[in-house]
Amino acid sequence: MHVLGVESSCDETAVAVYEGEKGLLAHAVYSQVDMHRFYGGVVPELASRDHIQKIIPLLNKTLAEAHLTLDGIDGVAYTKGPGLMGALLVGTLFAHGIAWSRNLPIVGIHHLEGHLLAPLLSMPSLAFPFLALLVSGGHTQLIAVFELGRYQVLGESLDDAAGEAFDKTARLLGLGYPGGPALAKLAQAGNPSAFNFPRPMINRKNLDFSFSGFKTAVAQQIAKKPLERQEAADVASSVQQAIVETLTIKSQRALEKTGFKQFVVTGGVSANTLLRQSLQKMASKLEVAVYFPQLEFCTDNAAMIALAGYHRLKAGQREGFSVEVKPRWELEDINFD
Numbered sequence: 448m449h450v451l452g453v454e455s456s457c458d459e460t461a462v463a464v465y466e467g468e469k470g471l472l473a474h475a476v477y478s479q480v481d482m483h484r485f486y487g488g489v490v491p492e493l494a495s496r497d498h499i500q501k502i503i504p505l506l507n508k509t510l511a512e513a514h515l516t517l518d519g520i521d522g523v524a525y526t527k528g529p530g531l532m533g534a535l536l537v538g539t540l541f542a543h544g545i546a547w548s549r550n551l552p553i554v555g556i557h558h559l560e561g562h563l564l565a566p567l568l569s570m571p572s573l574a575f576p577f578l579a580l581l582v583s584g585g586h587t588q589l590i591a592v593f594e595l596g597r598y599q600v601l602g603e604s605l606d607d608a609a610g611e612a613f614d615k616t617a618r619l620l621g622l623g624y625p626g627g628p629a630l631a632k633l634a635q636a637g638n639p640s641a642f643n644f645p646r647p648m649i650n651r652k653n654l655d656f657s658f659s660g661f662k663t664a665v666a667q668q669i670a671k672k673p674l675e676r677q678e679a680a681d682v683a684s685s686v687q688q689a690i691v692e693t694l695t696i697k698s699q700r701a702l703e704k705t706g707f708k709q710f711v712v713t714g715g716v717s718a719n720t721l722l723r724q725s726l727q728k729m730a731s732k733l734e735v736a737v738y739f740p741q742l743e744f745c746t747d748n749a750a751m752i753a754l755a756g757y758h759r760l761k762a763g764q765r766e767g768f769s770v771e772v773k774p775r776w777e778l779e780d781i782n783f784d
């Protein structure tokens with residue numbers, strides 16, 4: 448079964464074709480980051496309009512790469528939520544249009560289920576269960592993945608995501624958007640213990656995070672006086688150190704609590720070298736295997752949506768022709784009964 452996947456929940460437009468036996472046949476992603484950079488963050492209305500412009504060329508490119516036409520597609524999967532309402536509507540209507548006109552089965556996918564299953568794209572041998580740390584610009588979550596369609600959120604950020612803390616600090620230091628990679632680069636020249644920024648909520652037994660107060664503490668420090676280049680590097684390094692330590696402590700607690708022996712780290716922030724090293728070291732001590740999916744599958748893409756769709760369609764799930772998006776949607780709402 449060839450499944451067409453469509454993703455448009457935020458600022459990436461993406462299309463993919465996944466086949467049960469052969470795996471991923473083709474995928475294409477267009478990132479709007481250059482357009483939003485000017486505004487220092489994603490502008491929802493611009494995102495929606497740009498999805499409209501890019502989605503058909505991306506479909507054509509993906510089908511050509513897969514050596515297919517729409518005649519070769521047997522089912523459609525699209526991101527139904529969570530995400531930006533207008534952005535979600537573009538992919539949803541596009542996917543429903545294709546399914547309706549060709550009488551194909553269609554299923555709406557939870558964006559986070561896509562992220563959780565993404566490691567299977569490059570590591571088909573990865574077996575359930577595993578713990579996942581999802582760290583992106585929008586999410587910081589620890590999730591128990593028991594099997595396909597059975598997920599439990601063990602802890603999550605009560606306010607801002609870890610990626611936002613990276614981006615906000617980078618903006619205050621004048622490093623541009625998205626700031627994570629630039630901040631990590633500047634941090635290399637800095638002293639990680641120069642500033643003692645908070646490690647939010649590490650003294651609480653639960654697995655939740657909070658980065659809002661942390662962002663304020665960093666902003667107050669930066670506002671004290673104009674920073675020399677070395678001081679800016681020290682702030683960057685200390686911020687990175689505090690975020691990495693916080694994520695590592697909570698991940699360790701989640702691994703100890705669940706006893707899982709496999710740990711998947713995904714989302715844009717998982718590109719951070721210090722975070723990878725720190726999680727790897729912690730997991731080795733617990734004799735836990737760590738998997739970092741290929742970066743192209745860690746960040747937003749449609750390959751993960753097509754894969755999740757393939758499994759759900761195979762399990763007999765289908766949607767009717769009425770169209771609905773879910774800008775807010777709890778992950779546990781999609782568990783198989």
Ligand code: KG4
Nearest residue numbers: 583584585610625627628715716718719746
């Ligand atoms: O998953 P993603 O590409 O997009 C969504 O948020 O959906 O994640 C983007 C986030 C941004 O906050 C970006 O600054 C951060 O990932 N990021 C990094 C690094 N590369 C990307 N943060 C820290 N270090 C990095 N090397």
Ligand code: ZN
Nearest residue numbers: 558583746747
């Ligand atoms: Zn995402």
